Amino acid sequence: MDAAFKALADPTRRLLLDRLREQSGQTLRELCERLAMTRQSATQHLDLLVRANLVTVVRRGRERLHYLNPAPIHEIEQRWISEFDRPRLQVISAVKHLAEERAMSVPSVPTYVYVTYVRASAAQVWEALTSADLTARFWGHANVSDWRQGSRWEHVRTDGSGVADVVGRVLAAEPPTRLVITFDDGDDPSVVTFLVEPHQDIVRLTVTHENLADAEALGAVSHGWPAVLANLKSLLETGEVLPQQPWEMAPAKA
Template structure:
């Protein structure tokens, strides 16, 4: 049995249990929960919940991010997306897309109808975004890909420019000849080659607090696990944007490191044309 088939079997096995599906639903509603919080939501003892979580983590459906002494659990949608691509979309993509659009519109309308107006002036909290990918590379290669201006220009379409010392400014510069800067920030932490924390300001003239991006690089033999956590998001509009942007950028990074070339077309262009 191939490694890909075995990985898919783990995903199907994990999804077959209603308790584990409930856990995924709870994380979809509120990402970044501790074990204790999940136990409260599913009404289960810690030992039983841990066994279910271990299976979800093993299948790649849940990612764990350490925050001090806490272990926070995040939903990782990539395996489910791969199931959709392999087992669903290819059969009748146009009809399924149309049905999905109708269903989504109905659900959005229902949510809008059921959500009371907020008269307190306090908006619903925006969840953190976490994305995990595995790359055949060394930690040093991934670190260089994240911090080298020439490499970021190849897979991101922007050059990330900084000396990457804590406290230093970094800039996300266009490479179309204009040298325009679309994102700026500060380096909060830099521990080559395993951890980089930066602020991320895509509207630096606004008064809102900057969001924070953490890159965690964990080497394991011939591969690394790269986890990107984007926190302190100001609104759900930005969450929607980065939820499309980060997977596209990191797919291009992965392709560059594993094959020597970025993807033949910029993957974020698919998102731009999705509703064309």
């Protein structure tokens, strides 16, 4: 949180966040053009925002696309605001929702990006994502597959019914660092990529969810992924999931 507050204290960095709020997924060149700023200056400010986890960089070929990441502000809200049952600040909601709407309008880039840090090894995170027993604990469904490229995977209810609420295909599996799956097995499914990047005793877990059908689907994953990943983080760091299922909380309204 110290890094987030430090990053937000500078008006130029806040301006960069405003520009990404208006249109997320911009290249460095696009940001420089809109701000009349030199590449060197913009790079320095963006690097600090990336270190503060307020901006996420996704590589597409030779380009580096910059996205707003709501996770640090969400953690601030959880620590100092939600305890008192107050709605999110309007500016936080605007940054998050407008960024997602802009990202959704560009089909060639991810429509939703979320980053979190977990005190665990890459192997532990990979097991959590692919183990039927562990996913049943933190996700409320068991993810069942052999996790080989081309294989089917199922998101199976834990009530013993055997019903799979979501099915898809494994597009890529590179344990323990990268897993790409489709959500749904139809003609035009959405695609989820889990990127696991270890650094000493922690892991940076980036989830991108692209090719979403519409704004309603975007809203659903924007509410769902932070909740699921918070439960995963709690399980790996404490051995226990959160005391209540976080996705059952109604989304905060501005």
